[in-house]
Amino acid sequence: MSQSFSHINSHGDAHMVDVSNKPITMREARAESFVLMNTETINMIIEGKHYKGDVFATARIAGIQAAKKTWELIPLCHPLLLSKIEVNIDADLVNQRVRIESICRLNGQTGVEMEAMVASSVAALTIYDMCKAVQKDMVITQVxxxxxxxxxxxxxxxNN
Known part of the structure; x- marks a missing residue:
């Protein structure tokens, strides 16, 4: 099945898609990412003993801010008036990782998938940044x- 790319015009040039004729509908996207780390690092965060402060709160705010700025980071993304941005962060001691899930929603003419993925990614990067002095070999995975x-x-x- 042949599929055309909406961000390529008839001359083969990249362009921002015109969504002005699309109907306004409710759109929502959820994304996730993981940060793999040692149990000691996770415990330090959970117990509030990290010298830089509340790692999860900072990462949550970073993810929310990043979702709002997706159009400035990803070429050809539209600036969106997001009505909901939620970033949830959970420690998984069994698998030695932190799971970040983001939810973005709006009533608009284009989707919010990139905003949700950027939120999860930047929250994960923020966790890495705040904890790198404690553990440099953390791995951000599965965005x-x-x-x-x-x-x-x-x-x-x-699918799972």
């Missing part, structure tokens, strides 16, 4: 879209 609703392409849900 992915979990699901999205709304828009012409319909709904999407990742």
């Amino acid at each position: 992915r879209l979990l699901n999205k609703t709304g828009g012409k392409s319909g709904d999407f849900r990742a």
Whole structure:
């Protein structure tokens, strides 16, 4: 099946898609990322003993701010008036990792998948930045879209 790319015009040049004729619909996207780290590092964060302060609160704010600035970071993304940005962070001691899940929502003419993935990514980078003095070999992994609703392409849900 042949599929055209919406961000390429008839001359083969990259351009921002014109969404002015698209209907306004509710759109939502959820994304996740993980930061793999030692149990000692996770415990330091959970117990509030990190000398830089509340790592999760700082990462949450960073993710929210990043979602708002996605259009400045990713070429051809539209500036969006997001009505909801949520960043949830959970420590998983069994798997020695921190899971970050972001949710972005708006009533608009284009999707919020990139905003959700940027939020999760920047929250993970912030955790790394705040903890790198304690552990340099942390790994940020599995940044992915979990699901999205709304828009012409319909709904999407990742397989586990």
